[in-house]
Amino acid sequence: MDSKSNAAIRTEPVAEPPLQPTVGQSAARESKPVLPTMQKQANNESRLPARVWMKTTGVRYLVRTMALIVAVVLWQLASTKGFHFYINFENIPAPSVVGAALMSELTGQEFYLHILHSLERVAIAYVLAVVVGVVLGVAMGRSRWAEDIILPYIELLRPIPAVAWIPLAILMLPTEQSSIIFITFLGALFPVILNTVHGVEQTNSVLIRAARSLGASRTAILWHVILPGAMPSIVAGLAIGMGVAWFSLLAGEIISGQYGIGYYTWNSYTLIQYPQIIIGMLTIGGLGTLCTLLVRHSCSPLLKWQAKGGRS
């Protein structure tokens, strides 16, 4: 899992704060008189008219939905026709079969219990990872000592896949629940730490000097300059961390005795219930995506200053 998370960290664009307005924009503003009405104009410029928005965004979502539907149709065909050319679909249940199995799962209580247990574990592990990750990340970004002490651990532990932690987690932690949460926590922790360090180290030194000359204390500089400046990078780390948390969860829930969507998937495999395996996989994918969207959405007020023409 960690090779994937590494790649994600590298490819995820870390948004830079757009400090400078574009040349055209600035020239246009410079020549206009500063009147309150300008604010209104600027506001209108920054938003597309509703009709254009519907057209572009609406069409794009339609394309995305179609792309998924095409895959489902191909899968249905491959399964029902018994496609077997290197890749073998003969034993893969068709979407119609999976759909029927899903319907029967949705009518029972069990399936929801699996989801609830997983959500609980992810929530606890993720909150811990965010708190520990941001604190360590800020410490490392601000202090050479902290970085030199903590970084070797991160470099050494980060490439270890979540599954490999299972024996130690069972040996070291008192309960099955805490072992699973620990494994999930580790997965989410590294992207959060590394992106926080990156964001903090990118702090513009002129802004720190400005704050000092305005009488800000070290604590005030941390709250008013360093953390907001690192926020775009931290939010990227939080989103990546949420994704990694979900696929670490699956590894952790292998040791679960009863509940959890990872356990459900794993158990279906041992029981050779193919439709249930696919239901489990897709549920993890869907929940992971939803949670990542939730993180991005709830963090967006912290980044509204990045939007061109953004007004509070």
Next chain:
Amino acid sequence: MSDTPVSNNRLAVLDHSRLRAISGKADDERGRISVRDVDIVFDTVSGPHVAVQNANLTIRPGEFVCLLGPSGCGKSTLMNAIAGFVAPKTGDVQVDGNTVTEPGPDRGMVFQQHSLFPWKTVQENVAFGPLMAGVGNDEANSIARTFLSLVGLAAFANAYPNTLSGGMQQRVGIARALANYPSVLLMDEPFGALDAQTRIMMQENLLDIWSEFHNTVVFVTHDIDEAVFLSDRIVVMSASPGQIIADIDVKLPRPREQSLLTSADFMALKRQCLDLIRKETLNAFEQQNRAG
């Protein structure tokens, strides 16, 4: 933005009693700077680099002084020593009798560009200093609004800096520095990144605002026109090592307007500065050639 009228009723909005209360001194007694025998040395890979050598300078309260010199002459470094960002190796810098050891709100700083907090609105940027000084939220905001109307940007209080032009951002920077009622305003090539037209408007704007406060201003520039137009006194520095080589009084009448730029007195001062700088630049070239 250039034709914005600066608020006419600002005499009414500015609270001068507050200014005096903060300093505990009358206006004409705050902002005395004395730089004595200052050497500033940086450690570099290739050994110590003397950025400023044997600088001696006394600036009277309410004086507008430009530090003029070619790039790399240490004028910004000298200003940073007054600001408290760099420590002199020998000698000391005092402001109002106190030795400078760290930056402080009594010395407001305006940087070249991009020094506003991009995640704070224009008003929050200006209110930041008063908030740090411990005044309440409401008062900090009202001080911020006062200073924003002073620089003609009251209508942009809720805008984020990245939506403003370079000139507007610098005016917010000036408002932010002034909102702490500093006894000294330190300006490090504040208009260097602006186009020529905007720069002239900003210079006039600055003089207009300064006529209100009459605090001490130290203004770093390499632009001779700018130095002559703005200042009471031009301190010319030479490059490597940075030394003060001339101290020129500018006795042009105030208020100063654009027409001054073509007057004979202005030209004479400009020539004097040009000759000094040219000699220095040639010296620097020769030194570089010898070294190369």
